[in-house]
Amino acid sequence: xxxxxxxxxxxxxxxxxxxxxxxxxxTAAPTPVTETAADFYKKNTVTVIVGTAAGGGxxxxxxxxxxxxxxxxGGTMAVENRGAGGGIGASNYVYKERPADGLTIGVHxxxxxxxxxxxxxAGVEFxxxxxxxxxxxxxxxxxVIVASPRSPYKSVADLxxxxxxxxxxxxxxxxFAPGLMMTINAxxxxxxxxxxxxxxxxxxxxxxxxxxxxVTATDLGDYDLDREKxxxxxxxxxxxxxxxxxxxxxxxxxxxxxxxxxxxxxxGFLDRQTKYRAGGKVLWLRPEVAxxxxxxxxxxxxKIAADENFIKMLKxxxxxxxxxxxxxxxxxxxxGILTQDPAPWERLMALGKEYAAR
Amino acid sequence: xxxxxxxxxxxxxxxxxxxxxxxxxxxGIVVGxxxxxxxxxxxxxxxxxxxxxxxxxEPLDALTFIIALSSTTSAGGAITAVLAGVPGxxxxxxxxxxxxxxxxxxxxxxxxxxxxxxxxxGSILAGLAAAAxxxxxxxxxxxxxxxxxxxxVMVGLTFIAALSSGSTLKGLISAGMGVLVAFVGYDFGTLTxxxxxxxxxxxxxxxxxxxxxxxxxxxxxxxLAMGGGTIARVREEVTxxxxxxxxxxxxxxxWKLSVRCSLIGYIIGIIPGIGSGTAIWVTYAHxxxxxxxxxxxxxxxxxxxxxxxxxxxAKEAGSLLTTMALGLPGSAMYAIILMGFYMVNVVPGxxxxxxxxxxTLTLEYVIILASIIGxxxxxxxxxPQMAKLAxxxxxxxxxxxxxxxxxxxxxxxxxxxxxxxxxxxxxxGLAMIRLGYNRAAFIIGFILGGELxxxxxxxxxxxxxFFFMRPISIGLIALGIAVxxxxxxxxxxxxxxxxxx
Numbered sequence: 001x002x003x004x005x006x007x008x009x010x011x012x013x014x015x016x017x018x019x020x021x022x023x024x025x026x027t028a029a030p031t032p033v034t035e036t037a038a039d040f041y042k043k044n045t046v047t048v049i050v051g052t053a054a055g056g057g058x059x060x061x062x063x064x065x066x067x068x069x070x071x072x073x074g075g076t077m078a079v080e081n082r083g084a085g086g087g088i089g090a091s092n093y094v095y096k097e098r099p100a101d102g103l104t105i106g107v108h109x110x111x112x113x114x115x116x117x118x119x120x121x122a123g124v125e126f127x128x129x130x131x132x133x134x135x136x137x138x139x140x141x142x143x144v145i146v147a148s149p150r151s152p153y154k155s156v157a158d159l160x161x162x163x164x165x166x167x168x169x170x171x172x173x174x175x176f177a178p179g180l181m182m183t184i185n186a187x188x189x190x191x192x193x194x195x196x197x198x199x200x201x202x203x204x205x206x207x208x209x210x211x212x213x214x215v216t217a218t219d220l221g222d223y224d225l226d227r228e229k230x231x232x233x234x235x236x237x238x239x240x241x242x243x244x245x246x247x248x249x250x251x252x253x254x255x256x257x258x259x260x261x262x263x264x265x266x267x268g269f270l271d272r273q274t275k276y277r278a279g280g281k282v283l284w285l286r287p288e289v290a291x292x293x294x295x296x297x298x299x300x301x302x303k304i305a306a307d308e309n310f311i312k313m314l315k316x317x318x319x320x321x322x323x324x325x326x327x328x329x330x331x332x333x334x335x336g337i338l339t340q341d342p343a344p345w346e347r348l349m350a351l352g353k354e355y356a357a358r
Numbered sequence: 359x360x361x362x363x364x365x366x367x368x369x370x371x372x373x374x375x376x377x378x379x380x381x382x383x384x385x386g387i388v389v390g391x392x393x394x395x396x397x398x399x400x401x402x403x404x405x406x407x408x409x410x411x412x413x414x415x416e417p418l419d420a421l422t423f424i425i426a427l428s429s430t431t432s433a434g435g436a437i438t439a440v441l442a443g444v445p446g447x448x449x450x451x452x453x454x455x456x457x458x459x460x461x462x463x464x465x466x467x468x469x470x471x472x473x474x475x476x477x478x479x480g481s482i483l484a485g486l487a488a489a490a491x492x493x494x495x496x497x498x499x500x501x502x503x504x505x506x507x508x509x510x511v512m513v514g515l516t517f518i519a520a521l522s523s524g525s526t527l528k529g530l531i532s533a534g535m536g537v538l539v540a541f542v543g544y545d546f547g548t549l550t551x552x553x554x555x556x557x558x559x560x561x562x563x564x565x566x567x568x569x570x571x572x573x574x575x576x577x578x579x580x581x582l583a584m585g586g587g588t589i590a591r592v593r594e595e596v597t598x599x600x601x602x603x604x605x606x607x608x609x610x611x612x613w614k615l616s617v618r619c620s621l622i623g624y625i626i627g628i629i630p631g632i633g634s635g636t637a638i639w640v641t642y643a644h645x646x647x648x649x650x651x652x653x654x655x656x657x658x659x660x661x662x663x664x665x666x667x668x669x670x671x672a673k674e675a676g677s678l679l680t681t682m683a684l685g686l687p688g689s690a691m692y693a694i695i696l697m698g699f700y701m702v703n704v705v706p707g708x709x710x711x712x713x714x715x716x717x718t719l720t721l722e723y724v725i726i727l728a729s730i731i732g733x734x735x736x737x738x739x740x741x742p743q744m745a746k747l748a749x750x751x752x753x754x755x756x757x758x759x760x761x762x763x764x765x766x767x768x769x770x771x772x773x774x775x776x777x778x779x780x781x782x783x784x785x786x787g788l789a790m791i792r793l794g795y796n797r798a799a800f801i802i803g804f805i806l807g808g809e810l811x812x813x814x815x816x817x818x819x820x821x822x823x824f825f826f827m828r829p830i831s832i833g834l835i836a837l838g839i840a841v842x843x844x845x846x847x848x849x850x851x852x853x854x855x856x857x858x859x
Contacts, residue, residue, distance in 0.1 A: 055693030067410040171546030229707035
């Protein structure tokens with residue numbers, strides 16, 4: 001009896017394992033020679049792998065995008081989150097492990113991916129120059145350096161006079177880190193401590209609201225809402241070349257070059273920072289996907305990105321919403337960044353480690 | 359303020375009078391309970407799938423469904439934790455420690471009644487507290503800093519001493535092993551790899567659900583497979599329905615414990631960053647310490663079921679309030695729920711406690727109503743039937759449960775490596791049982807170890823070497839010392855009394 005039960009249990013474990021393996025295998029129906037890409041996507045489910053945990057801006061935008069997929073293609077789209085390793089795990093998974101049948105799309109903030117590559121983070125197995133980009137639906141807005149609502153700092157001059165200033169960020173590889181490192185360097189904040197390790201932007205903002213840290217960075221598009229909620233204090237400087245005109249609440253906030261005499265190296269940092277922030281949330285395929293499928297996905301993306309209702313839904317969460325970019329434009333943009341000299345980026349990361357060690 | 363509150367309540371009653379509200383409330387309850395029962399699949403898996411449909415619903419209907427679902431998954435998870443020794447949710451691990459042994463003793467119905475009763479008690483009390491404490495929420499959240507969180511976590515770790523029955527040293531070794539395992543992964547603060555061995559799978563550390571399922575759920579099933587028979591070794595004379603009712607009454611028999619644990623869970627829920635892991639273990643250990651027979655915990659004590667369930671559900675009411683008040687998620691689950699808010703064009707923030715107070719109150723009462731209807735109503739009716747699972751022969755039960763556990767480990771992240779992780783930790787669990795090491799202590803160390811490092815780093819970075827010199831931190835340090843000193847002092851006093859006698 002016991003042997004029988006053990007045998008049965010083992011048998012069911014094997015069956016479960018096979019079922020699981022089956023789930024992990026590609027599920028696309030074989031493509032007949034005459035089938036078009038449109039027909040292919042109508043009858044197969046596309047899975048979008050988001051390189052962040054559920055709940056963030058990238059995840060929100062992707063899910064909104066997925067709700068329009070059926071309307072424009074007749075097919076279905078599923079969204080899956082893999083927030084491991086700041087998106088590196090998800091990107092490796094799509095790039096190397098998923099089949100090249102065009103049914104798996106990766107989504108991530110291009111700035112984070114570029115940061116991972118240029119910052120030479122461990123574990124990167126993807127090649128940004130070989131990824132096939134479908135498009136970008138939401139550019140990242142520039143960063144604004146903000147003070148805690150509990151701090152006495154109202155201007156850059158206040159920061160420069162401050163003792164024991166605490167500047168907080170999620171991690172050295174977070175999207176906000178380069179801008180903050182650059183600010184510390186450009187404003188020569190010798191006494192500033194770079195507090196790293198918060199679990200993301202929500203955690204960092206909460207620390208700012210509590211007064212645990214004095215300064216952090218936020219997206220320009222989030223500033224008005226965060227200020228209204230009392231989460232952030234006054235904006236001190238915007239990380240752009242010139243003053244911004246939108247939102248109106250920031251029109252009197254200086255741009256970085258206005259408050260710091262930037263050296264050539266620092267101008268290089270700002271140049272990287274502004275280009276890096278323009279990347280936004282990109283959708284991409286692994287290199288081997290067939291050209292006709294890439295073309296269909298790009299065309300579908302362009303239609304959805306131009307849909308007024310889609311834009312309206314994105315704006316609920318992102319007040320500042322720049323234009324989308326097509327697949328070709330995104331490809332040119334990403335490759336353009338990567339052809340630049342990575343030395344300033346490496347130098348910035350080294351500075352960040354130095355500031356964190358103070 | 360009073361006028362605002364009055365208007366808020368009027369708006370809430372209006373919301374509760376719509377048919378759509380009740381339909382979506384019931385739907386959320388049923389789905390939440392079912393999801394909770396299935397290991398590895400919970401609200402965090404399902405809610406993102408539902409969100410696209412939320413766009414076509416009225417905001418109140420969509421949010422009612424989501425909140426009702428999220429607040430009943432823990433109760434659903436308690437069912438499998440108690441009856442089969444498989445925690446449906448990570449918040450049910452502590453419930454299983456005494457719930458499953460109760461089932462083995464033929465008291466499965468009573469354990470179910472206590473678990474569901476504790477869940478509903480915690481939800482109702484915390485929901486009412488949340489509605490009453492609205493003006494105090496923001497000051498409470500603002501008062502706690504990373505430095506204080508270090509000691510919140512340390513208090514949780516000190517309770518390991520309370521959990522260790524038998525050798526305290528072995529308990530501490532188990533916890534230490536758990537802490538070490540928690541450090542595996544890529545540290546984004548310093549950009550260093552830790553024990554990853556070049557594997558991308560370990561980038562985010564070893565995942566919790568496969569560890570919990572492997573360490574805690576598989577060994578009892580293997581034990582049952584080897585021993586045969588049924589989960590329940592004894593058949594009680596009393597009917598299952600009567601036993602369920604006794605379990606509910608146990609919650610009120612131990613009403614002081616139920617109240618304390620609910621409030622602990624609620625306060626922990628309000629403060630962002632503290633997970634349900636801290637809530638359930640702190641309250642479980644508190645239940646043991648405050649019991650007249652602490653040595654019996656782990657063998658089937660009903661207080662060990664009531665305490666963590668009260669806390670797990672009460673935490674939801676606290677997390678909801680923080681999420682609505684600040685627009686910042688109170689927990690990982692609420693990060694997803696926050697997205698639901700945005701998708702239906704509701705933007706959480708301080709205005710939710712003023713202009714939109716009616717919605718906030720309505721959603722807090724969703725938690726209360728979900729408990730009454732779901733945990734008391736539906737489960738009280740079905741619990742006696744569910745409890746009969748304890749008498750299903752092992753040859754049927756074991757293969758089904760083991761398959762569910764395997765599928766649950768895979769379903770949590772859709773990674774085949776998670777199944778392998780689960781198997782490895784099942785082996786570790788079996789070894790720990792054989793050698794007399796406490797698995798619960800390992801789990802506590804695993805869950806809280808990473809949190810301790812995280813907050814310690816931030817505490818020192820923001821507060822310097824004397825980061826603990828804050829009233830809340832000092833109070834928590836005193837509490838931790840009291841916890842550690844409790845058993846030795848109790849022993850000394852008992853010896854003195856014996857001498858005098």
